[in-house]
Amino acid sequence: MRYPHAEIESKWQEFWEEKQVYKTDFSKIEKKLYHLNMFIYPSGAKLHTGHWYHYGPSDSWARYKRMKGFNVFEPMGYDAFGLPAENYAIQTGIHPQDSTIKNIKDIKEQLKRIGCMYDWQAELMTCAPEYYKWNQWLFLQLYKKGLAYRKKAPVNWCPKDQTVLANEQVHDGKCERCGTEVIQRNLSQWFFKITDYAEELLQGLDTINWPEKTKLMQRNWIGKSIGAEVDFRVYLPSGTGDGSNDIIRIFTTRPDTLFGATYMVLAPEHPLVEKLTTADHKYKVESYKESIKSLTEIERTSTVKEKTGVFTGAYAINPVNNKKIPIWIADYVLQTYGTGAIMAVPGQDERDWEFAEKFNLPIIRTVQPPDEFAGKAYLEDGPAINSDFLDGLFVEDAKKKINHWLEQKGIGKATVNYRLRDWLISRQRYWGTPIPIIHCEKCGEVPVSEAELPIELPYDVDFKLGGESPLARNEKYINVKCPKCGTNSKRDPDTMDTFVDSSWYYFRFLNPNYSAGIFDKSIADNWVPVDMYVGGAEHATMHLLYARFIHKFLRDIGIAKGHEPFQTLVHQGTITNAGAKMSKSKGNVVNPDLFTSKFGSDVFRLYLMFMGPYDMGGDWSDKGISGTDRFVNRIYDLFNEYKDLANQTTAKEKYDLNSLSEQGKFIYRRINQTLQKVDEEVNHFRFNTAIAAMMELLNNLKDLSTCSKEIQLYALQRLAIMVSPLAPHLGEECWSLLGNTSSIFEKPFWYEVDKSALIEDTISIAVQVNGKLRATIDVPLNSEQEVVKKLVFSEERVTKHTADKTIVKEIYVKNKIYNIVVK
């Protein structure tokens, strides 16, 4: 019989909703499991196959845990602010709020058709004032603690469109709309001081159960390096004499190489550049600065790009030997890393070597390379040379000694530096959370009082191109009296980065309508951290770091418990289409409705899970979907065939193997082996192999009719249980065909595996000669070498290869392999 998916799916979806099967009781905290999926961005492309791949299997895991007796909370919401809705508005004139609300409505309908166990009472969307009010509140708390501050920072600016561009809108340095060369423009912007938490964010990684690669990426992103800061005095050659009081502080990871510092490089943006540059070098320096304006950081720091730079005309004094060294500026030094200035040691640094070679600057080795060393810069360990009092010391000892020396002289000290930068949260856009700050000419920046929140985003705004921020053009919004002095003032015209929204949303889900605070502490104290967080690896270094930072901040102001937001993390892989990530702009979105209408939700979900390892994703292809369709139909047919069974017999929890017929014993073993396998595999998100195991079992159940009715029922009960997390509608249907009237998920249940049924009496082992397979033989489990040896040498295929040879060695690994080494 053809599995009637449409009918069965709507039947059970209605049943679940009616009986409120998935409503979470937060008062039950024993075996609580907060299962969170990264919420959805409600784009115009609606729900595509990539979303299904994320949410379907993830829900299956949550259902599996529920059946193992966990009290699972699985919510879903909408990450509703952001750039795409605003761009859509610029193109079409449709207001971001209207398009977003419409998209959310459509997406919710599609989400429901997956058949996930979302608790819809916990729904939230970030563009609601009740939600973003708390972004503003969070901003004010950070501000109070000195962790939100304003400074100048560059933005991409299109001179033609007169607008700020996101990095994504810049292609090859040009505006994606009009092709005009994009320039960098400095604006005053808000930052959150995440760097204050750098060390804790690094240390905390050791306490959470995340994929190693993700932790590694965060470690590298935080980029801790231990070195020293050293002050160099500036020496001006002419006119002003040598009496400069200016000091340039550099950061180096190799203070031991100070004697090899033959020149200095400042970032072109370094604040001292203008002051230091001598009159005769002004023109060159200015035109160099101009020439690198449109380069991205990636281009600037590329190690294959030819080095560029110019001499400023000024010199610095190397404090260890009082030598005059020239000060250059070059784009490979970034103002945002370290102190924006380096001492260049070409002997021990590849980039410095390359630069020195190109501009004929002196190179002094201060670490002795081994005799056979043929390269240029030498980065490895070795004894110090040309370094006066450091000579002969190896790198670590030399570092210690020079740091001590610098500290004594008061011109430097050992320092830890992080690559991590503060979080720039200002966006010159409309569709986001307004920043709760008022700029007053007299009082400066004045925070809005908490009682005034939310500062609502006005609907009536000209969000079209031009100018720094759309909100600045709304007179009614932007003009306001200073809360302190009453002078006519202006609101901050910017909105917040949407990563602010997602940095604390997991708290809000627990009670989205809570009005007395950012979240309901009485629930959060028991339900945070999130036990399982599922989302894309593309968030490894930004969202996942920001959320950890905000969690720690909320802890420090006394409202959050614990140190980390997400205890365990799993990434779903990316489903690409024609080699590219699915997106509306690329026009390669695969619509799941195409397949769900034909095969049904469960078949599609199973197919996505069967495609491969969950964290790998893959390129989309519908080849093979008929495989999971057959699987579902075969199960459905099987249960229909035996649908009266429950009226005729009952099954025990456990059987004694010896009491069963040969056929019964076989089925009993296979059921238990599969149950064990599926349990293990699903628990680790290895759905593909779990499904393969069930398919294999199904192939073995062909002769079920020859077993006793008891064993038949025993087998079918367990099959329904193990299939239902992965195919929930089918599972319910099969369960009801076995005479049950309540949901299979309602009373959590997962059968205990009978361990005694897992062990087979004989095992097949491989026999190799010189590592090549020559035969396989069946031996009793755990056979001793002597027993196996006899069998091995009675095999003609083995003796054939050992006959004229000398046996050198025999290796026997119990239950696995027998290898004979011959000469």
Place this chain on the structure above:
RNA sequence: GCCGAAGUGGCGGAAUUGGUAGACGCGCUGGACUCAAAAUCCAGUAUGGCUCACCCCAUGUGCCGGUUCGAGUCCGGCCUUCGGUACCA
């Protein structure tokens, strides 16, 4: 460029700690059922070779090299593809 991954039959993939490479599925080939088709069921299916009867022989997990009785798995060096690179989310 830098950081992080991944490369296995015609295709998706399996092999969980170094121990029988190709489980499971798709596709394909042949057969059964049928007036016929679809569906379903059964058998075969890495490549090459032979006396293609075989439980035969050789080769084979991106490329080159190494460690080991034994390498898809470990080590060194490449190549290709993908994710991120701080304003897409």
